[in-house]
Amino acid sequence: MATEVQVIDSSSVAPSEPTPRKALWLSPLDLVMASRGHTPTVYLYRSHDAASDFFDVARMKTSLAKALVAFYPLAGRVDTDDNGRAQINCNSEGALFVVAHIDRRADDFGHLKPSPELRRLFVPPIEPPSIMLAIQVTFFKGGGVALGMALHHAAIDAMSAFHFIQTWSAFSRDGAAVVELPCHDRALLRARSPPFVHPDTLSVFCPTVTFSETSSGPTTSETFPISHDQLATLKRLCGGGKISTFCAVSALVWQCTCVSRRLPPDAEARLSFPANVRRKTRPPLPDRYFGNAFIWLGATGAARDVASETLASVAGRISGAVRKLDDELVRSAMDHLEITAAETESQRPLKGSMPETELRINSWLGMPVYDADFGWGRPRAMSRAESVRGGFVYLMDVGPEDEGGTCALRVLMCMEAANMSEFERLLYANI
Structure with missing residues (x-):
C-alpha cells in the first residue's frame, strides 16, 4: 500500500507589501528553460525537542511573504504576451503553501534517494501549472x-533559487535580517x-x-559518495595541478558511462553541462542577477576514445570547452536562442530520456545548498525530489551531518537500470 500524506492546509502566500505589477520579459536564456517546468527539491530537518515552535507554520508564511516582496516574480504566473512569447505576469497572486503530516519517520528516508514517490510525498502538485513557486x-x-x-525554471537557475532560499530562511530566523536584493533586469541578457x-559558437x-x-x-x-581520498586520487589521475573538481569528476563519470553503456566505437559521445555566465559577460552581470x-x-569525442583515453585526456576535453567561455560566446549563444525562439516556444514539456550517446552533468558544487536554516538548524540532507531523465547527473556537496567526515561529494546519477551496476563498478574501480 502506498504511503499517503494528510494535507492539513493549502493556501496562497502573497507578498506582504505592494510589489510591481507588470509583465516581466524573459531573456533567451529563460525561454529555453521555460518548457522544463518546475524543479522539485526536498530538504530534511531534524526535530529540536526543546523547540515547541519547531517549523511554526505562521512564522514560515510570514517570512515567505516578506521574502516575496523582493522576489516578487515568484508570486506571479507564467503566461504569454500578444506574440505568444512566454513571460512572467507579476500579479502578486502568491505562492502555493501546503502543510501536511505523514505517518512515517524521517529516518525512513535516509539520504533522500530521488524518485517519483519522493516527489509525490513531499512536493505539492502544481495546479495550475502557471504557478511559479509551490511549497x-x-x-x-x-x-x-x-x-x-x-520552482519554475522559466524564472530562475540554481544560483537564483538558492539566493531566494537564503533570503527566506534569513527572514524566518530574524525578521530584521539584512539581505542582498536580487536584480530583475533581464534585459541585461537581451x-x-x-x-x-x-x-x-556551435563547436x-x-x-x-x-x-x-x-x-x-x-x-x-542512484547516489554515489566520493571520499576525500578518492577525489585526491582522481585529481592526480587527471594530471593534478589546477584541475577543477568538476572537470575531474565529470571526466570519470563520462568515461564510466560510455563504457557501461557499451556504445558503438564510432558513435559520437557528447557531454554537456551548464556554465554560469554572470562573470563572463562584459560588463559582468550583477552578482545577484535573478534569472537564468x-x-x-x-x-x-568518439565513444572508443572517451572510453579508452586516460582520465587526464578526457578531463582536458571538458576543461577545453570551459576555457572557451567568454563574452562573445555568451552573446552568440543568446543570439542563436533568440533566432530559434519560435521553435523553442512551440515545444511541449520535455519528457523521456536522452540518447545513450548523451550525458548532461549539472554541478551544484560550491553553491549554498544547505544554507537554509529557518531558525531550527540547517537541513541534515537535501536533494532533488525526482530525477527520471536518463543521462542526467548532479554533482552535490555533502550535507551538514557528513561535514568533517570521509565523504567529499555525491554523484546523483540517472541512467538505464540495466547499466547502473556496471557504472557503479567502474566508477569505484577507477579511483
Missing part, C-alpha cells in the same frame, strides 16, 4: 520535517540587434537537447 511543509511522526519545493552567431555551445520516450528500458537513480544566467557547453 510543502510535511511533519513526520516522531518529529522532523520535510520541506519540499517546486540578444543583439541584429543578432550574430559567431561561426565557432562548444549545445543549444538543444533531444529526449525520447522510447528509451532502451526503464531508468533508475547559464548556457550549455559541450565536449564530444
Whole structure:
C-alpha cells in the first residue's frame, strides 16, 4: 500500500507589501528553460525537542511573504504576451503553501534517494501549472520535517533559487535580517540587434537537447559518495595541478558511462553541462542577477576514445570547452536562442530520456545548498525530489551531518537500470 500524506492546509502566500505589477520579459536564456517546468527539491530537518515552535507554520508564511516582496516574480504566473512569447505576469497572486503530516519517520528516508514517490510525498502538485513557486511543509511522526519545493525554471537557475532560499530562511530566523536584493533586469541578457552567431559558437555551445520516450528500458537513480581520498586520487589521475573538481569528476563519470553503456566505437559521445555566465559577460552581470544566467557547453569525442583515453585526456576535453567561455560566446549563444525562439516556444514539456550517446552533468558544487536554516538548524540532507531523465547527473556537496567526515561529494546519477551496476563498478574501480 502506498504511503499517503494528510494535507492539513493549502493556501496562497502573497507578498506582504505592494510589489510591481507588470509583465516581466524573459531573456533567451529563460525561454529555453521555460518548457522544463518546475524543479522539485526536498530538504530534511531534524526535530529540536526543546523547540515547541519547531517549523511554526505562521512564522514560515510570514517570512515567505516578506521574502516575496523582493522576489516578487515568484508570486506571479507564467503566461504569454500578444506574440505568444512566454513571460512572467507579476500579479502578486502568491505562492502555493501546503502543510501536511505523514505517518512515517524521517529516518525512513535516509539520504533522500530521488524518485517519483519522493516527489509525490513531499512536493505539492502544481495546479495550475502557471504557478511559479509551490511549497510543502510535511511533519513526520516522531518529529522532523520535510520541506519540499517546486520552482519554475522559466524564472530562475540554481544560483537564483538558492539566493531566494537564503533570503527566506534569513527572514524566518530574524525578521530584521539584512539581505542582498536580487536584480530583475533581464534585459541585461537581451540578444543583439541584429543578432550574430559567431561561426565557432556551435563547436562548444549545445543549444538543444533531444529526449525520447522510447528509451532502451526503464531508468533508475542512484547516489554515489566520493571520499576525500578518492577525489585526491582522481585529481592526480587527471594530471593534478589546477584541475577543477568538476572537470575531474565529470571526466570519470563520462568515461564510466560510455563504457557501461557499451556504445558503438564510432558513435559520437557528447557531454554537456551548464556554465554560469554572470562573470563572463562584459560588463559582468550583477552578482545577484535573478534569472537564468547559464548556457550549455559541450565536449564530444568518439565513444572508443572517451572510453579508452586516460582520465587526464578526457578531463582536458571538458576543461577545453570551459576555457572557451567568454563574452562573445555568451552573446552568440543568446543570439542563436533568440533566432530559434519560435521553435523553442512551440515545444511541449520535455519528457523521456536522452540518447545513450548523451550525458548532461549539472554541478551544484560550491553553491549554498544547505544554507537554509529557518531558525531550527540547517537541513541534515537535501536533494532533488525526482530525477527520471536518463543521462542526467548532479554533482552535490555533502550535507551538514557528513561535514568533517570521509565523504567529499555525491554523484546523483540517472541512467538505464540495466547499466547502473556496471557504472557503479567502474566508477569505484577507477579511483
